[in-house]
Amino acid sequence: MDQIIDIATEGRHLSRDRGFLKVSENGTEIGRTPLDQIAGVIVHAHGTTWSSSLLVELAERGAAVVLCGANHAPRSVLLPLEGHHAQGGRLRAQWQAKQPLIKQAWKQVIRTKVAMQASALAAMGESDAPLRMMLRRITSGDGTNIEAQAARYYWPRMMGEGFRRDTDAEGVNSLLNYGYTVLRAATARAVVASGLHPSIGLHHSNRGNAFALADDLMEPYRALVDCAARHLVTYNSPQVDLAAKQALARLIAADLPLGDGLTPVSVSLTKLATSLGQSFESGKLALALPRPPDGLIFRGLGR
CATH class of the missing domain: 1.20.120.920 (CRISPR-associated endonuclease Cas1, C-terminal domain)
Known part of the structure; x- marks a missing residue:
């Protein structure tokens, strides 16, 4: 089933690792989720960083990356340019x-x-x-x-x-x-x-x-x-x-x-x-x- 990944803690780093979205803090992994199960990533926290390869993998799967303000309303949504064969x-x-x-x-x-x-x-x-x-x-x-x-x-x-x-x-x-x-x-x-x-x-x-x-x-x-x-x-x-x-x-x-x-x-x-x-x-x-x-x-x- 599709999952929503919520990033609300300061200083987290998001990256791709062998088919998984990996969440790290100070170089230590604290969690991972299969990329194929992700429907969207919602980011609230300041200081969040991510790798370009992760964003490419999410785009290829059609998963949205939503950047939110302090009021939890979206300020930006990243989506792939290609979505359908026709x-x-x-x-x-x-x-x-x-x-x-x-x-x-x-x-x-x-x-x-x-x-x-x-x-x-x-x-x-x-x-x-x-x-x-x-x-x-x-x-x-x-x-x-x-x-x-x-x-x-x-x-x-x-x-x-x-x-x-x-x-x-x-x-x-x-x-x-x-x-x-x-x-x-x-x-x-x-x-x-x-x-x-x-x-x-x-x-x-x-x-x-x-x-x-x-x-x-x-x-x-x-x-x-x-x-x-x-x-x-x-x-x-x-x-x-x-x-x-x-x-x-x-x-x-x-x-x-x-x-x-x-x-x-x-x-x-x-x-x-x-x-x-x-x-x-x-x-x-x-x-x-x-x-x-x-x-x-x-x-x-x-x-």
């Missing part, structure tokens, strides 16, 4: 995709996101009826901005009346930052592996955002992070400690309904990105979007 043609198809297809794709992404939020609230014992009603009003391209309307209803019930989403704040906001960083790394990896370019988004289009498409495609999965963060605050602490990091990193292995079975989040992201690439090439939209899991899965996240 990358050139798929990139052209992505760039030339017609607006009606792009808007319909965004509609489906937002419908799935709001459905996930509704199911998450229901699993927490909160009323989900208003979000279910909003699902019916989502139009092509989400022209009426149901996403924002849903967020205004969702956040106070998920995190409490006084909650405000602030990437620079501590407590539960830092937990959300870390969880979204894990999710963003896994999504960016899936996007590149499918032959798409992460900076050409469906909806996110900030010129300074090199990972707009990753931010688009991770939207339906955010509720998993939200539930995990809520549980961590309730049963552990609001701090981004070792237990919290492990719980949030495990989210990429959570099973979601997709097709006729259950699929881990990391695999689901790959299927979604691949289906989008195929839709660009064919001109016919057919996205492999997950369905909300049952309440037991939501209630078990973060514990």
Whole structure:
């Protein structure tokens, strides 16, 4: 199963050693992980160093290297230039995709996101009826901005009346930052592996955002992070400690309904990105979007 490697202690050195990522301190090895099992490396600590050969090996496997600020939000993501055997043609198809297809794709992404939020609230014992009603009003391209309307209803019930989403704040906001960083790394990896370019988004289009498409495609999965963060605050602490990091990193292995079975989040992201690439090439939209899991899965996240 894919693993997330988190480097949070000062002065660590990362290198490649016979198929392993090796972590050393003052010349002494303190841990290693098979390179083939790594989905991403998240670096928080100052003074971290690494070998160029390690970065090349991670790139060849499509593993993202995420450099974070003090608030656990990503500041840089390193990804490989090559990701798919038909990358050139798929990139052209992505760039030339017609607006009606792009808007319909965004509609489906937002419908799935709001459905996930509704199911998450229901699993927490909160009323989900208003979000279910909003699902019916989502139009092509989400022209009426149901996403924002849903967020205004969702956040106070998920995190409490006084909650405000602030990437620079501590407590539960830092937990959300870390969880979204894990999710963003896994999504960016899936996007590149499918032959798409992460900076050409469906909806996110900030010129300074090199990972707009990753931010688009991770939207339906955010509720998993939200539930995990809520549980961590309730049963552990609001701090981004070792237990919290492990719980949030495990989210990429959570099973979601997709097709006729259950699929881990990391695999689901790959299927979604691949289906989008195929839709660009064919001109016919057919996205492999997950369905909300049952309440037991939501209630078990973060514990």
